[in-house]
Amino acid sequence: MLAYRFDDPNSLDALRAREEPAGEPQRGEVLVRVRAVSLNYRDIALILGRYVWDAVPGLIPCSDAAGEIVAVGEGVTAFKPGDRVISVFHPRWFGGRPPKGVAMQTYGNGVDGWLTEYKVVSQEAVVPLTDEISFEEGATLPCAATTAWTALSGSAPIRAGSTVLTLGTGGVSIFAVQLAKAVGATVISTTSSAAKAARLRDLGADEVVNYTEIEAWGRHVRKAVTGGVGVDCVVEVGGPATIGESLRAVRPGGEVVLIGFLTEANPGIDYFLLKGSNAVVRSIGVGDRAALEDLVRAWRGAELKPVIDKVFDFDDAAPAFAHLQAARHVGKVVIRVGR
């Protein structure tokens, strides 16, 4: 089978595919023929040295995949050959508190990932994919969509009448727009261009703010867009350079969900702004297996479709990474796997 690895762990140009043994499923394991992989910002952040956790160099990249079971090991009861599945982002976090060491058990930074034609995993590390969701669509759900789900369904879940602020048009943010609209929330989104603003409106965003034109977009959202009230939830993917404006946009008692670190400038957090917001600040790490299962059920129930910007062939994995890095995409970038 062919599997990709970065020859140089610090260079996005060093992605190469090589023949490797496919492996055989042992007791409790399944062999998955991978059919599609989706990219997340973390897949480039790991190589650019911008990830939050340590990384083992030289691993097969990518956390998110869809495929079909082609063989099962002894004692496997959950799946049989021919079943369609998607990967779970945290293969050992089933629910409740994250297990010790969870950070180094994730694909692409602690263990080999999914940009490979075949992969052996525990039967607990995949969940069923129903027939109406394609492999390309299914591969978008394990990280970005589950993260958006976890962000919107915390202790104060988003519901009809809530107001959600999303930042940018990447994978997590677009899923947050879709999930928030599905329950009848009002969505305010920021973006960098008129073309992306039009896409956001097509997807249901009620208000769009161009952050390249309105630098104080958080204050603007609070004062001009919500009439001084503030939003109930900020899906915070920007990180160090956007957290200040996010704190200005949220209402007292609302939530700022810390997710990402897309911005490089790190001016620090103003304690009095943080304290004065009277908001809940919740940092999340994607979510557990139960969250992915809930998401898949909700996704089917609401008849949503993932927004896929572009699908690349397996031979074009390196251009797919470059496409994500260029940040001109809206939604998800997918690689179709197999020859």
Ligand SMILES: NC(=O)c1ccc[n+]([C@@H]2O[C@H](COP(=O)([O-])OP(=O)(O)OC[C@H]3O[C@@H](n4cnc5c(N)ncnc54)[C@H](OP(=O)(O)O)[C@@H]3O)[C@@H](O)[C@H]2O)c1
């Ligand atoms: N903690 C977690 O559980 C978790 C899970 C998933 C992802 N993440 C993190 O969340 C972030 C988003 O991930 P993703 O995969 O959705 O990313 P992505 O698809 O690569 O998002 C890229 C988009 O973000 C916007 N953006 C880029 N730089 C920006 C900046 N400086 N200021 C504001 N917006 C900017 C741009 O959209 P516009 O041009 O429209 O602004 C860009 O197209 C990443 O940092 C990722 O590592 C964390």
